[in-house]
Amino acid sequence: MQDLAWAISLWLMALLAIAFVYVAVKSGDKADAAEVMSTAGKIRTALFWIILVAGVPITMVTLTDLPYAAQSDATAQIVKVEGSQFSWDISPTRIVTGQPVEFHVTAADATHGFAVYDDTMTLLTQTQAMPEYTNILKYTFAKAGTYKVLCLEYCGSGHHVMSEEITVVAAGGN
Amino acid sequence: MENVISKGAKQSVLGYLATAGVVLLLLMVFGLVMRTVQAGGAEIPAEIFYQLMTAHGIGMVGIAGICGAAIMWYFLGHYVKLSTPVFLLNMVLFLIGVVMILGAIFIGGFAGAWTFLYPLPAYSGGAWEPGAAVVHLSGVLLIGVGFLLFHLDTGWAILKQYGSLGKALGWPQLFGGSTEEAPPPTVVAATMVLIVNVLGLLAGATILVISIVNLLVPEFGIDPLLGKNMIFFFGHVFINATIYMSVIAVYEILPRYTGRPWKSTKPFLLAWTCSTLFVVIVYPHHLLMDINMPTWLAVMGQVISYLSGLPILVVTAVGALTYVHRSGLKWGMPASLLFLAVFGWAAGVIPAIVDGTIVVNLVLHNTQWVPGHFHTYLLLGVVPMAMGFMYFITNNDGGGLDRAALWAFIVGGLGFVFTFLWAGRESVPRRFAEHQSEWMDVDALGAIFAALAILGVVVFAVRFLSRLGQTAKA
Numbered sequence: 113m114q115d116l117a118w119a120i121s122l123w124l125m126a127l128l129a130i131a132f133v134y135v136a137v138k139s140g141d142k143a144d145a146a147e148v149m150s151t152a153g154k155i156r157t158a159l160f161w162i163i164l165v166a167g168v169p170i171t172m173v174t175l176t177d178l179p180y181a182a183q184s185d186a187t188a189q190i191v192k193v194e195g196s197q198f199s200w201d202i203s204p205t206r207i208v209t210g211q212p213v214e215f216h217v218t219a220a221d222a223t224h225g226f227a228v229y230d231d232t233m234t235l236l237t238q239t240q241a242m243p244e245y246t247n248i249l250k251y252t253f254a255k256a257g258t259y260k261v262l263c264l265e266y267c268g269s270g271h272h273v274m275s276e277e278i279t280v281v282a283a284g285g286n
Numbered sequence: 287m288e289n290v291i292s293k294g295a296k297q298s299v300l301g302y303l304a305t306a307g308v309v310l311l312l313l314m315v316f317g318l319v320m321r322t323v324q325a326g327g328a329e330i331p332a333e334i335f336y337q338l339m340t341a342h343g344i345g346m347v348g349i350a351g352i353c354g355a356a357i358m359w360y361f362l363g364h365y366v367k368l369s370t371p372v373f374l375l376n377m378v379l380f381l382i383g384v385v386m387i388l389g390a391i392f393i394g395g396f397a398g399a400w401t402f403l404y405p406l407p408a409y410s411g412g413a414w415e416p417g418a419a420v421v422h423l424s425g426v427l428l429i430g431v432g433f434l435l436f437h438l439d440t441g442w443a444i445l446k447q448y449g450s451l452g453k454a455l456g457w458p459q460l461f462g463g464s465t466e467e468a469p470p471p472t473v474v475a476a477t478m479v480l481i482v483n484v485l486g487l488l489a490g491a492t493i494l495v496i497s498i499v500n501l502l503v504p505e506f507g508i509d510p511l512l513g514k515n516m517i518f519f520f521g522h523v524f525i526n527a528t529i530y531m532s533v534i535a536v537y538e539i540l541p542r543y544t545g546r547p548w549k550s551t552k553p554f555l556l557a558w559t560c561s562t563l564f565v566v567i568v569y570p571h572h573l574l575m576d577i578n579m580p581t582w583l584a585v586m587g588q589v590i591s592y593l594s595g596l597p598i599l600v601v602t603a604v605g606a607l608t609y610v611h612r613s614g615l616k617w618g619m620p621a622s623l624l625f626l627a628v629f630g631w632a633a634g635v636i637p638a639i640v641d642g643t644i645v646v647n648l649v650l651h652n653t654q655w656v657p658g659h660f661h662t663y664l665l666l667g668v669v670p671m672a673m674g675f676m677y678f679i680t681n682n683d684g685g686g687l688d689r690a691a692l693w694a695f696i697v698g699g700l701g702f703v704f705t706f707l708w709a710g711r712e713s714v715p716r717r718f719a720e721h722q723s724e725w726m727d728v729d730a731l732g733a734i735f736a737a738l739a740i741l742g743v744v745v746f747a748v749r750f751l752s753r754l755g756q757t758a759k760a
Binding site for chain 1: 332333336397398401403405406409410412413509511514545546553575576577578581584585588589592595599600604607608610611612613614615617625628629632633636637640641643644645646648649650651652653655707708710711712713715716717718719720722724
């Protein structure tokens with residue numbers, strides 16, 4: 113997902129840059145303003161419709177599978193998580209692959225950010241850890257291994273040391 | 287009919303800009319120090335890093351507001367009668383607030399970030415006393431009060447001149463079929479900013495007072511999710527308002543170079559009316575990882591994020607391109623910086639919209655992608671808008687040194703924001719005082735590009751300050 117976000121952003125920003133550079137290069141020429149405005153009006157209308165026509169299906173597709181837990185899964189592994197300055201209390205820290213996990217995430221003091229990273233330090237999923245609230249975050253681990261939990265909401269002078277590990281074992285294994 | 291700006295009013299604007307130029311440079315250096323520390327090029331205690339981070343964040347937001355206010359007030363004053371004493375009062379309250387904030391941070395040790403996310407000010411983890419947090423939040427509140435007075439004055443002047451906010455937004459021309467000439471773009475933009483920023487400032491003042499009371503009487507508290515909503519509503523609206531105020535420089539100055547006046551056409555009026563609504567209701571896109579928020583609000587946050595891009599990309603960016611294209615433009619520094627600024631604003635919107643997609647936000651929220659996109663439209667948008675205005679008001683089209691500084695700023699600025707975006711792609715968290723070794727190469731590159739961008743701004747600011755005396759007398 114991160115690669116896709118990067119590629120889309122880069123390409124669209126590059127297209128925009130090309131338009132600006134092109135206009136800057138052509139700015140020294142002198143043309144009738146009304147003629148330029150008329151052409152620009154057509155381009156603007158076309159751009160509006162292109163964005164709208166592309167935007168509607170993109171919106172629909174991206175909203176079909178939201179990471180918000182609609183209802184609790186009876187088969188899920190429940191992992192209780194509490195963030196506090198400046199550590200995580202996670203129980204249990206050993207879970208199995210292939211079976212949905214429900215992280216029940218809260219905080220004891222300020223707001224923290226519960227974020228799960230894989231062994232390549234790629235961010236997999238996250239939710240806010242808030243006092244007085246329990247956020248239920250669903251995730252299914254496909255691979256066994258050691259996963260890292262970092263805090264992604266600034267919470268004070270030890271924010272960057274809030275780190276913990278989760279061990280994921282293969283289903284049926286020890 | 288345009289009014290003539292008085293000498294005193296112009297000097298007040300110059301005072302705003304001089305303050306902004308000096309403070310901006312100082313805060314950019316704070317930013318460079320942070321990137322250098324993350325890159326392993328220097329060592330400072332984590333407490334100091336977070337103090338710098340807090341000062342950099344709140345300071346930049348405040349300075350962006352000051353730049354925007356100066357630009358908007360200067361040009362709006364050509365169409366309506368504004369109060370110079372109120373304008374100066376805003377600056378006085380701002381400076382008092384800045385002293386309080388700096389004292390709270392660097393003497394009191396407050397490091398609750400510019401977002402002062404409730405209830406963090408009350409949970410220092412031993413880094414600061416509640417008194418420091420009270421002074422800091424009171425300083426922010428004072429600055430907010432100054433801006434509220436500033437907007438009430440612009441609102442009063444607009445209402446006296448145009449009769450209603452709807453008329454000042456050009457609604458009779460947009461919806462009523464009126465054939466009268468619509469208000470100029472500056473008035474339309476100032477009216478939009480008035481509406482959204484008064485709402486934002488009221489929400490901000492409310493949560494600031496609540497946080498201060500919470501610090502003084504810990505038994506008093508509010509729902510933290512409600513507090514978070516109020517903070518992000520205020521923060522989102524205020525920082526966006528700084529751009530909407532600053533873009534007035536583009537509408538007013540660029541046409542003087544292109545010879546094509548920027549008109550309040552129907553698409554323009556529609557874009558600003560839509561933006562008025564969008565800026566107010568889009569803030570839930572900051573809370574997409576708060577699973578307890580109603581899902582419909584998160585969905586609205588994504589949809590409105592997408593729609594918010596339309597007025598900026600389709601109207602302002604295309605508008606700037608249209609007015610410049612084959613206009614016979616001679617590129618002076620004001621025109622160059624303002625053209626760059628429109629690009630920076632529009633370009634920054636793209637990664638912001640991408641991050642406003644819920645399933646993407648899941649893996650980019652609070653990574654360095656976020657400072658990546660907001661630095662794009664602040665560093666490459668608001669800063670060149672302010673600098674372009676500085677060159678304009680000092681009547682300076684620039685020379686070889688200025689053009690060299692501009693290129694340093696463009697290369698440095700673009701490189702800097704792309705290192706942030708790249709780091710976001712690599713899942714590097716934002717706001718970390720210490721970085722893992724595998725993240726440091728990109729950090730180092732970011733620091734080098736930041737230094738280059740700062741070099742450009744040093745030239746812009748020095749050129750402005752060196753002409754300040756003669757401009758003030760003129």
